[in-house]
Amino acid sequence: xxxxxxxxxxxxxxxxxxxxxxxxxxxxxxxxxxxxxQDPGKGLTSLLLIQSSQREQTSGRLNASLDKSxxxxxxxxxASQPGDSATYLCAVRPSYNTDKLIFGTGTRLQVFP
Amino acid sequence: xxxxxQWPATLVQPVGSPxxxxxxxxxxxxxxxxxxxxxxxxxxxxxxxSVGIGQISSEVPQNLSASRPQxxxxxxxxxxxxxxxxxxxxCAWTRRGVGSEAFFGQGTRLxxx
Numbered sequence: 001x002x003x004x005x006x007x008x009x010x011x012x013x014x015x016x017x018x019x020x021x022x023x024x025x026x027x028x029x030x031x032x033x034x035x036x037x038q039d040p041g042k043g044l045t046s047l048l049l050i051q052s053s054q055r056e057q058t059s060g061r062l063n064a065s066l067d068k069s070x071x072x073x074x075x076x077x078x079a080s081q082p083g084d085s086a087t088y089l090c091a092v093r094p095s096y097n098t099d100k101l102i103f104g105t106g107t108r109l110q111v112f113p
Numbered sequence: 114x115x116x117x118x119q120w121p122a123t124l125v126q127p128v129g130s131p132x133x134x135x136x137x138x139x140x141x142x143x144x145x146x147x148x149x150x151x152x153x154x155x156x157x158x159x160x161x162x163s164v165g166i167g168q169i170s171s172e173v174p175q176n177l178s179a180s181r182p183q184x185x186x187x188x189x190x191x192x193x194x195x196x197x198x199x200x201x202x203x204c205a206w207t208r209r210g211v212g213s214e215a216f217f218g219q220g221t222r223l224x225x226x
Contacts, residue, residue, distance in 0.1 A: 004156070031212055043203055044217040051212065099145050099207055100172070101215060103156040
């Protein structure tokens with residue numbers, strides 16, 4: 001059974017720091033992995049989607065990497081800003097023949113001025 | 114561009130009352146549609162998904178049901194709510210075909226009292 005873990009559960013950093021959020025999954029046979037952002041009381045905003053054949057994806061100050069063999073993905077946030085404060089969730093799609101996403105419990109990030 | 118609408122944003126219902134949450138997607142056709150629930154301190158759990166009108170798959174046994182009366186409309190229902198049905202309900206869609214990026218609505222906060 002696929003399980004997704006995100007460490008740390010919470011993180012508080014000063015503005016300007018570069019951050020790394022971690023996502024681990026127990027079964028390396030995934031189809032893709034998606035990172036989301038969730039603001040308090042709101043829905044999920046898609047940040048990056050990495051297919052299993054890819055090693056990384058970039059969008060602005062965000063860079064997500066994927067190492068299937070070790071069951072890990074990292075989300076790198078460069079030059080963090082207070083507006084980056086939110087909960088970050090990763091989710092894996094276990095296989096080709098399913099659209100089901102399995103989510104981690106998230107990392108709650110606070111960036112203070 | 115595609116948008117997903119979910120309503121209501123907040124709902125307080127007494128135990129034993131019925132429930133109807135609605136989700137619609139605009140700007141695309143034949144989407145895959147999903148209902149997830151997010152309980153406090155826990156990850157998102159897939160409740161139902163649909164690959165077409167009238168086609169519903171249930172992931173977990175529960176007090177809820179789903180229907181898809183139109184291509185871009187997905188409804189979550191209950192005949193009699195339980196306290197344990199409280200939570201944050203999120204609708205999502207992906208393009209037809211496996212491996213597509215998932216997009217989420219803004220969610221409905223349901224409190225059963």
